[in-house]
Amino acid sequence: MDVLGIGAIDGHREPALRELADRALEKGRSAAARGRVSQQIPALGSVDPSLFGIAVATVDGAVVTAGDSTVPFSLQSLTKLFSLCALLRHEPTAWEQVGWGPSEAGFGSVAELEQHQGRPRNPFVNAGALVVTDRLVHHASDAAESVGRLMQELSGEEVAGDPRVAASEAASDHRNRAIAHVLTEHGRLLNSVDDVLDHYFRQCSLTATTTAVARSALFLADRSSHRGPLDTATIRRVNAVLLTAGMYGAAGDIAYRVGLPAKSGIGGGVLAVMPGVGAICAYSPPLDVTGNSVGGIAAIEEFARLAGWSVF
Numbered sequence: 001m002d003v004l005g006i007g008a009i010d011g012h013r014e015p016a017l018r019e020l021a022d023r024a025l026e027k028g029r030s031a032a033a034r035g036r037v038s039q040q041i042p043a044l045g046s047v048d049p050s051l052f053g054i055a056v057a058t059v060d061g062a063v064v065t066a067g068d069s070t071v072p073f074s075l076q077s078l079t080k081l082f083s084l085c086a087l088l089r090h091e092p093t094a095w096e097q098v099g100w101g102p103s104e105a106g107f108g109s110v111a112e113l114e115q116h117q118g119r120p121r122n123p124f125v126n127a128g129a130l131v132v133t134d135r136l137v138h139h140a141s142d143a144a145e146s147v148g149r150l151m152q153e154l155s156g157e158e159v160a161g162d163p164r165v166a167a168s169e170a171a172s173d174h175r176n177r178a179i180a181h182v183l184t185e186h187g188r189l190l191n192s193v194d195d196v197l198d199h200y201f202r203q204c205s206l207t208a209t210t211t212a213v214a215r216s217a218l219f220l221a222d223r224s225s226h227r228g229p230l231d232t233a234t235i236r237r238v239n240a241v242l243l244t245a246g247m248y249g250a251a252g253d254i255a256y257r258v259g260l261p262a263k264s265g266i267g268g269g270v271l272a273v274m275p276g277v278g279a280i281c282a283y284s285p286p287l288d289v290t291g292n293s294v295g296g297i298a299a300i301e302e303f304a305r306l307a308g309w310s311v312f
């Protein structure tokens with residue numbers, strides 16, 4: 001019996017996974033009440049807190065869903081994963097520019113950047129993500145468009161920007177602007193602060209369903225083929241950095257509770273990858289104090305426990 005994968009439920013795989021997704025949804029819904037919808041971007045502040053969707057995609061072709069899995073949501077920092085992958089296609093050595101270590105500070109820390117001479121800790125804190133977007137502008141001219149296109153190619157679903165959300169973040173943000181100025185002062189951006197922020201806010205405003213996100217991330221779980229955009233060695237590194245930094249200061253907690261490489265966004269999305277098996281995305285807008293979806297994490301924790309998904 002394969003306790004680490006889905007082999008144990010072979011034969012009735014999709015119905016069994018659907019049952020696990022339903023149970024995870026139930027668990028996640030009750031946990032969501034402990035969170036609060038982010039007010040950081042005014043246009044996202046009034047999102048319905050009761051929305052809850054789950055999608056699971058496996059490397060052998062199963063896709064199962066539960067709840068509001070077809071509702072597109074604001075991806076926000078989930079896009080940082082795909083912008084990193086898009087950049088690594090053009091520039092495999094980009095790690096040197098963005099770092100790969102964990103960070104104890106919040107995703108929007110300016111102080112941490114100052115402490116490290118303007119060198120971001122990893123591609124998933126905002127400082128690192130701004131450097132990624134900046135370099136993607138250099139290679140692909142429109143960073144937001146190339147991230148959306150990559151996700152669209154990988155998922156076969158539409159991944160579109162939301163100009164209202166991008167404009168709302170651009171009008172209310174001071175923190176990313178501060179980070180971009182510190183990066184510029186240390187000579188770490190190729191483009192102007194205004195250009196980088198424009199591309200970054202449009203990139204963060206991309207919207208997609210949980211199904212599209214799970215499908216887009218599936219190549220990170222696929223050990224057997226060369227169909228994906230990145231080679232195996234790069235995929236291993238991306239997963240390693242997701243495990244140590246994808247959930248910001250909560251990464252250790254998520255490694256302990258869930259045991260999977262994961263990425264979150266303040267829109268309420270959480271994505272986790274089970275190497276060799278599949279990917280799961282949960283969407284629930286209320287967040288905890290670290291900016292991660294409370295219900296989304298609880299649902300993925302439950303699914304991983306029931307399915308036996310863990311890298312450990």
Ligand code: GLN
Pocket residue numbers: 075076077078107108126169176204264265266267291
């Ligand atoms: N657009 C948001 C920001 O840059 C994304 C943050 C997040 O999802 N964690 O702050």
